Amino acid sequence: MYSLLALGLGATAALAQSSTGGEGHAGGSFEDAGNTQVSAMMMFLGNEETVYILDKVEGNAVKFGNYPAVGAVYDIASRTATPIGVTSNPFCASGTHMPNGSYIAFGGNNGVGPGGNDGDVAGGSFDSTYGDEAGQTGVRVMNPLTCSGSSAATDAACQWYDNPNVTHLMAKRWYSTAEALGDGTVAVIGGFTNGGYINRNWPNDNDPVYQGGASSPTYEFWPSTGAQPPVMQFLVDAGGLNSYPLTYLLASGNMVLQANVSTILWDPATGTETSLPPMPDNIVRVYPASGANAMLPMTPTNNYSQTVLFCGGSDMPNDAWGNYSWPWINTWDYPASNKCHRLEAEPQDGSAPQYVEDDNMLEGRTMGQFIILPTGKMLVINGGLNGTAGYSQRTLLTPDFGSMPYGESLASGPVGQPKIYDPNAPAGQRWSQDGLGTSNLPRLYHSSALLLPSGAVFVAGSNPNVDVNTTTVFPTTYQAEMFFPPYFSAPVRPSPTGVPKNISYGGDAFDITIPASSYSGSANDAADNSTVVIIRPGFTTHAMNMGQRYLQLNNTYTVNQDGSITLHVAQMPPNPNLFQPGPALLFVNVNDIPSNGTMVIVGNGEIGTQPTAPAAQLPASIRLNSAQGSGEGSNSSSNSSTGGSSSNDTSGAMSAVSVHGSFLGVAVAAAAVLFSIL
Numbered sequence: 001m002y003s004l005l006a007l008g009l010g011a012t013a014a015l016a017q018s019s020t021g022g023e024g025h026a027g028g029s030f031e032d033a034g035n036t037q038v039s040a041m042m043m044f045l046g047n048e049e050t051v052y053i054l055d056k057v058e059g060n061a062v063k064f065g066n067y068p069a070v071g072a073v074y075d076i077a078s079r080t081a082t083p084i085g086v087t088s089n090p091f092c093a094s095g096t097h098m099p100n101g102s103y104i105a106f107g108g109n110n111g112v113g114p115g116g117n118d119g120d121v122a123g124g125s126f127d128s129t130y131g132d133e134a135g136q137t138g139v140r141v142m143n144p145l146t147c148s149g150s151s152a153a154t155d156a157a158c159q160w161y162d163n164p165n166v167t168h169l170m171a172k173r174w175y176s177t178a179e180a181l182g183d184g185t186v187a188v189i190g191g192f193t194n195g196g197y198i199n200r201n202w203p204n205d206n207d208p209v210y211q212g213g214a215s216s217p218t219y220e221f222w223p224s225t226g227a228q229p230p231v232m233q234f235l236v237d238a239g240g241l242n243s244y245p246l247t248y249l250l251a252s253g254n255m256v257l258q259a260n261v262s263t264i265l266w267d268p269a270t271g272t273e274t275s276l277p278p279m280p281d282n283i284v285r286v287y288p289a290s291g292a293n294a295m296l297p298m299t300p301t302n303n304y305s306q307t308v309l310f311c312g313g314s315d316m317p318n319d320a321w322g323n324y325s326w327p328w329i330n331t332w333d334y335p336a337s338n339k340c341h342r343l344e345a346e347p348q349d350g351s352a353p354q355y356v357e358d359d360n361m362l363e364g365r366t367m368g369q370f371i372i373l374p375t376g377k378m379l380v381i382n383g384g385l386n387g388t389a390g391y392s393q394r395t396l397l398t399p400d401f402g403s404m405p406y407g408e409s410l411a412s413g414p415v416g417q418p419k420i421y422d423p424n425a426p427a428g429q430r431w432s433q434d435g436l437g438t439s440n441l442p443r444l445y446h447s448s449a450l451l452l453p454s455g456a457v458f459v460a461g462s463n464p465n466v467d468v469n470t471t472t473v474f475p476t477t478y479q480a481e482m483f484f485p486p487y488f489s490a491p492v493r494p495s496p497t498g499v500p501k502n503i504s505y506g507g508d509a510f511d512i513t514i515p516a517s518s519y520s521g522s523a524n525d526a527a528d529n530s531t532v533v534i535i536r537p538g539f540t541t542h543a544m545n546m547g548q549r550y551l552q553l554n555n556t557y558t559v560n561q562d563g564s565i566t567l568h569v570a571q572m573p574p575n576p577n578l579f580q581p582g583p584a585l586l587f588v589n590v591n592d593i594p595s596n597g598t599m600v601i602v603g604n605g606e607i608g609t610q611p612t613a614p615a616a617q618l619p620a621s622i623r624l625n626s627a628q629g630s631g632e633g634s635n636s637s638s639n640s641s642t643g644g645s646s647s648n649d650t651s652g653a654m655s656a657v658s659v660h661g662s663f664l665g666v667a668v669a670a671a672a673v674l675f676s677i678l
Contacts (some may be wrong), residue, residue, distance in 0.1 A: 027489030048146030056091035067131030107137025107173030196324030200240025372465035385413030491633030506574030516563030523627035
């Protein structure tokens with residue numbers, strides 16, 4: 001399998017690194033990115049050339065075979081999308097990467113037909129009009145590494161493997177979360193069994209655990225162990241606001257989980273739950289409040305701290321959230337929060353974990369989404385000023401659909417201008433909107449965004465409607481955009497050579513060369529401000545990117561007589577829990593200007609305990625005062641705290657922690673066979 005993986009990476013070799021700057025794309029601007037064919041509820045980067053898109057089953061005009069299309073593959077270069085087949089309904093699925101570069105979408109909703117009604121065959125198991133099977137237990141596998149150009153849409157090996165009779169979850173899961181562990185196994189957590197606004201029968205809560213069979217407050221693993229999924233008490237205690245729980249794997253192998261205002265540490269190996277302080281100010285960040293959330297960049301400077309940032313969401317009172325049917329207030333009138341909080345769930349100094357209030361956003365935002373940029377700054381994009389995610393044809397206060405001011409949307413006030421958060425700026429100075437353009441396309445419920453290898457951000461989706469509606473206030477949206485962050489205005493971008501295709505956990509260092517044409521001015525200054533970073537863009541849906549991570553590799557440098565710079569780069573820290581095995585992008589930054597990203601595989605490409613080795617001891621940096629860059633323009637030195645040459649001593653965070661492999665067994669072998677034939 002690993003040799004095939006290497007072949008696949010060769011077939012999707014890096015796009016040529018540009019030695020020019022933004023190539024006509026103004027930094028901070030939006031551009032038309034074409035039609036996605038299906039509304040982009042879910043997306044992930046398949047390889048350097050393609051993005052894969054999933055929609056819920058609905059009446060899309062574009063067909064795949066005899067039925068409305070549900071999936072598409074998007075060619076980045078041509079900005080065109082082509083429908084591909086999906087068998088089961090992936091409505092509000094979760095998803096993540098696997099170690100070999102494949103992606104899996106877990107769960108979904110019942111088979112549906114026109115108007116979002118249950119399918120007309122066997123209680124919703126299939127619909128004869130839209131042609132979809134029930135997807136609540138679906139496990140859809142896509143291995144896109146060798147799929148580019150026309151092959152991505154036509155080759156049999158480049159299609160979704162979606163056979164619920166062969167690959168399926170133990171429990172029905174609609175709005176579950178998927179988080180990979182350090183051995184590549186995936187924890188699939190929580191969910192509904194099928195539709196509803198929030199996950200509770202309230203106030204008539206006679207079954208707080210399973211809500212009369214409507215809730216799945218349990219977890220399971222993929223590959224499956226075959227065991228019945230255990231109840232997670234945290235999901236029960238979250239009282240209905242437990243959909244798409246926010247999850248982040250930590251260096252210890254524990255996860256931090258957040259839902260409603262509750263927070264825990266969870267040990268996937270034992271199921272042990274340890275309570276942490278609640279979210280301050282009664283702010284809900286989980287769906288449908290849908291606050292922006294992401295783990296901050298892990299760098300040698302912060303000793304690879306795993307700190308999570310939560311921004312926006314809603315502090316609506318408990319009764320306002322209503323129940324499965326609808327909210328009990330007119331949510332579109334309720335302002336979203338502008339507050340932000342950081343949490344280091346396992347502080348490196350041994351102190352007790354506490355939420356720390358951070359700089360407020362420049363406006364309140366629900367359904368805002370963090371995209372971590374190659375520079376380590378964080379873009380928040382999409383969302384609205386008021387209300388929540390979800391859609392409905394009424395609320396408790398507005399029982400007549402004709403009186404709903406925004407159609408089925410439960411949010412209002414689209415925020416068209418993104419903002420940038422700098423985690424290393426002084427408190428009070430972390431948010432900026434300077435030079436950032438504004439989109440005129442509303443991006444509310446079911447919008448999405450994804451970092452591309454070019455460093456641009458692909459923005460798509462928005463569909464707060466039960467079925468396709470292109471004439472309502474906030475319509476079903478097929479038009480995509482590219483957003484170009486400020487570094488696209490740079491006159492020159494780095495064009496490194498020697499970028500590897502595989503990154504290991506510890507082991508021998510490697511060299512990357514930055515030619516003199518990649519920068520201007522002092523070579524010493526450029527070398528001081530050069531970094532190598534690994535980013536996993538993640539599986540994006542519902543204002544979050546499951547699996548999104550940013551880790552800066554340790555490096556020193558040698559400045560050469562010809563002005564080129566040789567970076568001596570350490571491999572990943574020898575702890576797979578910090579950055580789980582699988583596909584990612586490697587970027588080289590010079591003076592806060594990133595190269596194009598090259599897709600790499602982190603780890604050995606297989607499920608199981610990852611090989612580790614001690615971190616390499618890097619040579620001392622060598623400067624040369626006479627060396628200069630030959631690139632266009634002038635790049636100023638940023639001296640960012642994430643930049644510069646890094647210390648060799650990262651032992652505090654790099655210690656190898658044993659990964660939880662007790663639940664693999666025969667399931668791993670079965671999964672290996674499955675992946676090998678896909």
